[in-house]
Amino acid sequence: MNFTRAKSALLAAALAGSISLPMVPAMAQEDTIKVGILHSLSGTMAISETTLKDTMLFLIEQQNAKGGVLGKQLEPVVVDIASDWPLAAELARQLIEVDDVDVVFGCWTSVCRKSVLPVFEELNSLLFYPVQYEGEESQRNVFYTGASPNQQAIPAVDYLAEEEGVERWVLAGTDYVYPQTTNKILEQYLLDKGVAKEDIMINYTPFGHSDWQTIVSDIKAFGSEGKKTAVVSTINGDANVPFYRELGNQGIKAEDIPVVAFSVGEEELSGFDTTPLVGHLAAWNYFMSVDTPENEAFIADWQKFIGSDTRVTNDPMEAHMIGFNLWVKAVEAAGSTEADAVIDSIVGLETPNLTGGVAKMLPNHHITKPVLIGEIQDDGQFFVVWETEDLVPGDAWSDYLPESKMLEADWTAPINCGNYNTETKTCGGAAQ
């Protein structure tokens, strides 16, 4: 034992009595398989991520009741990243190196994923990331079970243009990378479709923005120029409630200016009286209201597990469920929890999703998903008004951005590359 550790231990012990050092490596236990859960349970992201932690505990409990995996029980290891991203990297390292977990389910924000990514790469472990994101990434150790932009944003815009006859677009988002990239893709897509530049308004607001008076009245003015207008909202969770409240109060109805949101789900609406919002839209790959036997069973089990018959389910929860089931299948197929074996065996595996289709792990580590457009109802649920006929494969690199349209990701032999350039036939991006 070196001096610092001894001293720290002394001080810590003096302070809290029973604190033991965090860094004493845990005994490697051979009779369980450890599953790391890396979500924020406090701080700004707790509102969204705590449910995902519970979802993972729920899934693990179910799997254990079925006899676990490879004859071993699963053991969840929960940590709190406290919405602090350097801490996320530190805790990811701790999960893998100290707690010896075989797989990690976690993160919500892009910055969380970006900050833990080098850790997973270096230590060659597995991360399942369950949230819709901006794309432009594919990493060997990460599985993206949420939607990429072509599985959410583009179908939603198509729906508005075709079904609602929208000609004028407000792209409103919180100023961070997911809205920025999504809006960039959408803007290019709309321009390609012949929408004039002046018919697109792009607006960014800070996180947790709560005073929407000016922006809503701007949207109102923008929408009163004689063309059918819609708002495509990539506004982040917390800021949505005040935004919708202001919309409702300023009398913007869904029939006049519909808002289609990519970050508003059942969980966000559960804190809100949705009567003024009826008819506004959201695009996801799953809605709680979807009427399938799988979904009904999932909801019933979930509500029993959490002990409340009013708790809702949402899209990232389904993503975690799919990711978890795919991982279980891959481990059983490989007969091992080794990262390399799982990475090799998981591609091509399929598992039923909750909307009646199958989720297939693609070589680019994204999955196939249906795209659903739902209208908000006054009970906080969504009514599906449109869905894609086929499953949409997730696209890691957008075809609408000039820098990435020639890129493909394929983690199977012989390419084995996250940014394969189909023009130069080389791995390593768009070398210029």
Added chain:
Amino acid sequence: MLTHLLRLALLTLSLLLPSQIARAQDAAVDIPAQIAAMGEASLKELTQIVVELASTGDNGVVPVLTALADGNLYLDEASGRVVIQNGSTITDPLTGEAVDLGAEADLSRIRVNNGLRRDISAALSGMTLMSDNPATRLAAAQGFLSKPDAANLPLLDEAIAAETDANVRGAMQAARAVTILTSEDASIEDKNAAVPQVVAGAGRNAITILTGALADAPDEVKPTIEAAIAGLEQGRAVWGALQNVWFGVSLGSVLLLAAIGLAITFGVMGVINMAHGEMVMLGAYTTFLVQLVIRQNFPGLLDYSLLIALPVAFLVTGAIGVGIERGIIRWLYGRPLETLLATWGLSLILQQTVRSIFGPTNQMVIAPTWMSGSTDFFGLAITYNRFWIVIFALIVFFMLLLILNRTPLGLQMRAVTQNRRMASAMGIRTPFVDAMTFGLGSGIAGLAGVALTQIDNISPNLGQNYIIDSFMVVVFGGVGNLWGTFVGALTLGVANKFLEPYAGAVLGKILILVLIILFIQRRPRGLFALKGRAIEQ
């Protein structure tokens, strides 16, 4: 793709319908059968049924269509009947008679989407233009206003001739004018004459309508329309500035509410109260609980739940404040910076407590009807929730002034904070007064929480969003001066709202912060610095 085409075709069909339905009497449609089929119909089939029903022109189908659009039409899964549910009364959609479905009734709503709702309102406009109810006729006229169709002109002319209500006639004339303006066969003179009618009758939508009409208008009419638009836009620019002032005042009043409790605990007592935001948050959660109790036990009082929550929130947070003062703060007088550390720790604990009890997700507080919607004040859109918050902030502020300046307790508070030992020597129970002052500040934070339920999330993080702004306001205004807080909050609110349209929301906020920093250089003790020897050491 085929389904898209079908859907589009139906949509077009239904848009054309209002013109024909008044005349076409298609006896072949079996109305009761169609309504019964609505229960199990898919969206596409529903659209078809709406078209069929509307084509009968029978006024008897108006209630069922209205109910469908409003989401009041239900299917009883047990008996397979389609019924209208309004509150707790269940009626038959055709006869309007009360229906008793028995105990095993299992109502599920028949769901509609935006497109269908638009179809229904278009269909209803044609059918209700001759209704006996003026409000219905007005709604119908407005429906025509948003969907002008030349085929409706005879119908409109007929309705205008028969109309007795001046208001409704105005709307109908505007609708007629818009129809003329957008129709292809109207003469140039008629079109030119229609422009002023649109301006007069279409209210705030006039610019939308005129801009829409401009593109297709013949060259002779264009100058008239352009002039009308220019006139309207000039008006709008003036109102735009006023609108900004109003937005600023309402933002300022939110800041004032959030900061005013801090002006007591921090400004008057000198406690750097980092747990202030959590008091606001607790006030909001109290409101949530009060409303929950009311919703379950006294649904009739739901509209007044916020008013009932006010005293409860004040007492709850006030009591917690007294508890904090007695338990923690009183050991720290004279060490103001230590209060920062202790209250920061406290705020972590309070947040986590609420998170453990209520969960991390948002909670719901329903807006009372008198706080929903907006009113048009000479072209200025004023939302009711903001309006009442402004009023409420003013009331709280002046009540507080009154308490501090006109009551014995206020006198004692000022005495203790100005000179603790002297006050004590004069027989004032300083510990009691300290506890009351901190309780008052916390209670007011709780009141702010009640108001904030109407504009923000109710989550454990609620307080964090306001704490920095609150400190900025109090320091900008001058610590220890309530009027400073008042002027500071309004100034920052208005300045923010005037910067936002030019700089954007993010840059606007950065500029405000830089301005505060620069301002403090000019006036190192805030806007309203206390004068006198006390300032110097």
Added chain:
Amino acid sequence: MLTQALFRALDKKAVWVIGIFLAVAVLVPMANLLIPPGQFGHVPTYLVSLLGKYLSYAILALALDLVWGYCGILSLGHSAFFALGGYAMGMYLMRQIGTRGVYGNPTLPDFMVFLNWKELPWYWLGFDNFWFAMAMVVVVPGLLAFIFGFFAFRSRVTGVYLSIITQAMTFALLLAFFRNDMGFGGNNGLTDFKDILGAPVQAQSTRVILFAATAIALALSVLVCSMIVNSKLGKVMVAVRDAESRTRFIGYRVEYVKLFAFTVSAIMAGIAGALYVPQVGIINPGEFEPGNSIEVVIWTAVGGRGTLIGPIIGAIVVNLGKSWFTSALPEFWLFALGALFIFVTLFLPKGIVGLWKQLFGIRRKKAEEPALPTPAQSVDIERGEDSATFDNPQIRPAE
């Protein structure tokens, strides 16, 4: 002669502290590299980086202590300087990625490529050079502190007013760095670093060297702080803390004394940030958050301000606790942390270092002195000294 002068400038305790951290800089890497894994005494590599992170926090806390504990300026924006230093280092590391980014663009970092930037903005120029970047680590926070302090101290902004405008500064920087248009990567910040001075950042040897560098930097910071506080200038700083107006009337230019302390402290914070970034692998605007600055104040208070060892102990203990609690008690760690802060404020007004002294004091003087004062009494006893660190009469109940 120089050593002699140095030795005179330092008190015995500071020599000990410096010695300890220099020893740590050697011993921990040895324990990592020489003792094989699994054997007693081996320090795993991840632990080396973790300790390196704590030590860079310790430098930050020490920097804050220099202005707060010794000069009476409570800065609630010190993590801004830390983050600026971190960004300067992060920009260097980003430029080292070269064509290994996902788009393979040799000059533009990935986030600029997908946000359609065509060329590197001017403020990124030069950051491919290590020494230029290191100069910026010192210059940017130092210059900001100098300008900010120059105006603030000249206008005699003191007490809470100063604290709040430093908070406004870091909040404004937070919002600015969040903006993607600024060209610093927005919310995602800078990450996915590859090389530092040609050595891979993830490699064991690099981590060990970074750790040693941090420990040495901490030792140097203690040295610099010790020299400052033991010099004549240091005495004036303490005088400014205890009675600012009196010091001014005696004829000292109080504002220059404060400006000096503030600028030196900001530079130290910047260096701490630069050492922090390669060890945690990411810098994002979250570092600017006002809450972080308040935490630094808390570390310092927990350890004991106005001492050189206190803030170092505080930073290490609190962060150790945080690391441990977040994984051991993920649902309840905030209760524990919050309770710790309240406990320390109420019962250990002089922090852990103060407790040390108290305990020793009891043992030595038990015979002649009465028992420890209760909290209420201790407030009275210490009021004079403590309130003087915060000389705003409006805030303090007048006596």
